[in-house]
């Protein structure tokens with residue numbers, strides 16, 4: 422099983438991954454709070470040559486579902502630009518949060534906006550890397566918090582080859598039980614391409630997105646290990662940086 426971590430410093434991401442003993446790393450291609458356009462990475466050659474695999478996490482401002490043109494249009498462009506940057510680094514996917522709308526009456530249209538993202542890109546030959554849609558913890562009108570909503574989303578986007586990223590903190594804090602979670606989500610999406618393995622500082626169904634180190638949160642760490650085992654997908658830790666090396670060691674030991 423390939424195990425790695427999100428690398429927050431962007432200077433030498435795969436080098437950092439190698440020194441952590443990671444099999445893969447996750448990175449951003451722009452400041453995640455910004456709408457910058459990605460530039461060629463100064464270490465692109467090293468990243469491409471590294472034995473450490475790469476997945477890219479898209480920036481946080483993106484909301485593909487939004488009914489607001491002034492947010493949705495730049496979001497579509499950002500997904501396309503960051504997917505291109507991800508491909509340039511040899512990444513195996515681009516993680517994009519499910520996003521949200523303002524009220525329940527907008528949910529169907531939000532889902533349709535996701536479909537349009539894929540439809541329009543299909544006309545241009547599709548995305549150069551798979552788009553991995555990630556479940557989120559919060560929001561009453563989120564596209565990918567509750568699994569019944571993910572099922573509706575998948576009816577709209579599954580045919581375009583959308584991938585799925587399961588975040589354990591988000592599922593737990595979002596109110597989805599982690600016992601049997603892999604089977605339940607695979608029954609909907611048919612696939613899990615990536616696991617974001619995080620414990621949660623907050624209680625079940627708190628709707629709060631605060632990651633904790635594996636042994637320090639409200640989720641039983643054995644349950645987290647079980648999710649890894651059954652998902653059979655690459656694992657990225659997005660836990661607080663101070664405890665990350667310990668988390669990697671814990672996981673390797675637990676997975677034997």
Ligand SMILES: [Zn+2]
Pocket residue numbers: 555588617659
């Ligand atoms: Zn995540």
